[in-house]
Structures are given as structure tokens and as C-alpha cells.
Amino acid sequence: AQTVTQSQPEMSVQEAETVTLSCTYDTSESNYYLFWYKQPPSRQMILVIRQEAYKQQNATENRFSVNFQKAAKSFSLKISDSQLGDTAMYFCAFRESNFGNEKLTFGTGTRLTIIP
Amino acid sequence: GAVVSQHPSWVICKSGTSVKIECRSLDFQATTMFWYRQFPKQSLMLMATSNEGSKATYEQGVEKDKFLINHASLTLSTLTVTSAHPEDSSFYICSARTRDRGLYEQYFGPGTRLTVT
Numbered sequence: 001a002q003t004v005t006q007s008q009p010e011m012s013v014q015e016a017e018t019v020t021l022s023c024t025y026d027t028s029e030s031n032y033y034l035f036w037y038k039q040p041p042s043r044q045m046i047l048v049i050r051q052e053a054y055k056q057q058n059a060t061e062n063r064f065s066v067n068f069q070k071a072a073k074s075f076s077l078k079i080s081d082s083q084l085g086d087t088a089m090y091f092c093a094f095r096e097s098n099f100g101n102e103k104l105t106f107g108t109g110t111r112l113t114i115i116p
Numbered sequence: 117g118a119v120v121s122q123h124p125s126w127v128i129c130k131s132g133t134s135v136k137i138e139c140r141s142l143d144f145q146a147t148t149m150f151w152y153r154q155f156p157k158q159s160l161m162l163m164a165t166s167n168e169g170s171k172a173t174y175e176q177g178v179e180k181d182k183f184l185i186n187h188a189s190l191t192l193s194t195l196t197v198t199s200a201h202p203e204d205s206s207f208y209i210c211s212a213r214t215r216d217r218g219l220y221e222q223y224f225g226p227g228t229r230l231t232v233t
Contacts, residue, residue, distance in 0.1 A: 033219075037224075042226065043207065043209075043226065043227045044224065044226045044227070045160075045209065045211075045224035046224075047221065047223075050219075050221075052219075091159060091160070102148065102150075102165075102213055102220060102222070103150075103162055103165070104150075104160075104162065104222060105162075106159045106160045106161075107159060108158070108159050109158075109159055
């Protein structure tokens with residue numbers, strides 16, 4: 001079974017600074033997908049960024065980028081120029097790539113607070 | 117696009133009664149929907165996978181007779197908590213699967229807070 005570990009329960013950073021959230025995972029699969037989801041106080045889950053394991057290039061979405069280290073099974077999220085609206089719970093998630101097996105396994109989350 | 121709604125957003129019921137939660141994909145068809153449960157300050161735990169026109173697949177440890185799932189159309193899945201008890205109080209989130217730029221993605225509803233008194 002796959003496991004996802006987020007070792008930072010809480011983090012805080014000043015507005016406009018850069019912050020990195022850590023995630024490690026364990027799997028025996030060679031191809032899979034990794035995600036970062038944001039859950040603001042509204043509780044609505046929002047996809048932040050996605051990484052396909054077979055792609056060596058790190059995914060980026062505007063101010064959000066990942067550092068994907070497949071051999072180390074590490075998948076960290078970097079938020080640049082942090083904004084107050086980035087305050088939320090962030091969940092790292094894993095999904096096998098096989099069609100029909102779409103289950104998402106979530107980490108325990110990191111509560112990020114952006115300080116004005 | 118890819119909007120998922122849930123109804124109700126918050127429900128309070130008495131112990132022993134049943135409550136139904138609806139999950140709708142508003143602008144796409146979803147053959148597969150998922151139901152998650154989230155306890156306060158915890159992560160999302162998958163309860164079951166709902167497939168249109170067939171029986172749901174439940175995760176280990178989830179009582180299928182207690183959490184009834186019906187996926188009767190391509191845009192609607194329902195979760196019925198039967199004979200609810202206070203320990204069933206939780207935040208229930210659904211997601212619907214669709215293709216986005218060639219890849220299957222899950223889009224999440226806003227969640228339903230269930231309080232059993």
C-alpha cells in the first residue's frame with residue numbers, strides 16, 4: 001500500500017517570502033501521479049499542481065513549483081512570493097497511474113499561515 | 117468548468133435517523149465519483165468509489181450497510197448515512213472524475229458537515 005508523509009504539521013511565513021512544504025511517499029510502482037491540494041478555510045479542495053512520475057521536469061504553475069526527486073521519493077512544494085490568500089491546509093497526494101485505479105492517498109497535511 | 121456541488125452544506129440530525137447527501141457534477145458527466153470523510157484537523161480518507169449504474173466499491177473498514185451510495189445518473193451520486201450516531205459526525209467530501217488535458221482528475225465538492233446529536 002502507498003503511504004504519503006508530511007512531516008510539517010504547521011508552518012508560517014511572512015507575506016512575499018518563499019516557503020517550501022515537504023512530502024515523502026512510499027510506493028513500489030514505477031509510474032504514478034503526485035499532487036498538491038490546497039484546502040482553505042472554506043474547506044473546498046483545490047488542485048494546486050500535478051506531477052507525472054515519468055516526467056523528469058518539475059511541474060510549475062505560476063508561483064507554485066515542485067521539487068520531484070523520484071529516487072528519494074520526495075515531492076516538495078515551493079510557494080514563491082507568498083500571498084495572504086495562500087493561507088490554507090496543504091495536502092500532498094499520490095495516485096497510481098493505472099486506468100480504473102484512481103484512488104488518491106493523502107498525507108496528513110501542513111497548515112500554512114501567511115503573516116501580513 | 118469542472119464544478120462539483122454538494123447539498124446540503126451543513127446538516128444536523130438526531131441519533132438514529134438517516135440523512136442523505138447529494139453530490140452533483142454541474143458541467144460535466146462523471147462515470148466515477150468518490151466519497152471521502154474528514155475528521156477535524158485530519159486528512160481525507162476515502163470511503164468508497166461510486167460508479168454510475170453499478171454498486172459502489174467500499175474501502176476496508178467502511179460499513180456498506182451504514183453508508184449507502186447510489187450513483188443513479190452521470191451527474192448525481194448520493195451518500196445516505198443510515199441510523200446515524202454521534203460518531204458519524206464528520207465532514208463528508210465528494211469528488212467527481214473527469215478528463216482534464218488528457219488526464220483523469222478529481223474535482224472536489226465543497227463538502228457537507230454532518231452533526232449528529
